[in-house]
Amino acid sequence: MTHEKIFHSAIFSSSIAYDLFQWAVGAHRFRRLVAKQYICSQVGEHILDVGCGTAEILQFLPGVNYTGIDPNQRYIQSARSRYAGRHVTFRCASVSDLHSGQLLRFQKALALSMLHHLDDAEAQHLCRLLVELMQPGGQFIAIDPCLTESQSRIARFIINSDRGSYVRSSEEYRALVQPFFSHVQSEIRQDLLHIPYTHHIMICKA
């Protein structure tokens, strides 16, 4: 493990430290902006969130039919109790365990800070699945940390300390999804958090 990853693991081993960290970096604002500017959900829309974590994004998606998937049982339990009473389904599973027969069709699929946890084979499995399940006019929205030549050294340090082992460049993210989707629009943002950070946003259509 690199010293960056040891630093990162130490911070995230405590939930209080994790919450404080989320507040300090502006994670709440980040999700609000992502929901408003990129997800643009409609009431009644079917949304599939892969690697949903504790489904924090759901507070910004009013009235949707939401399915969240994550391999971490503690995250799924926490999301289930938090959102009981809403139109939600949670499943504890990894991308590699999923097949299309288990899932409903959707209008929007999300992978928020998740693709960089998947190796190429797993990411390709996910894309195949999404194309199969996406309703006409549907979208796959993927947001991840990104390495660029021009980013600051602080941003690069923070991104290199991420727990995901597959942080990619914009070209690499696009090359991953392009064989599966006929239209891929991507954007780099440096202004979504309170700290120096580089996000890569992809909107993919079948």
Ligand SMILES: C[S@@+](CC[C@H](N)C(=O)[O-])C[C@H]1O[C@@H](n2cnc3c(N)ncnc32)[C@H](O)[C@@H]1O
């Ligand atoms: C940085 S967190 C993001 C969580 C959530 N999407 C959010 O924006 O708050 C990455 C999530 O990806 C999940 N994850 C990692 N590997 C995965 C896999 N193979 N299949 C599905 N989810 C995975 C982790 O459990 C974790 O909850």
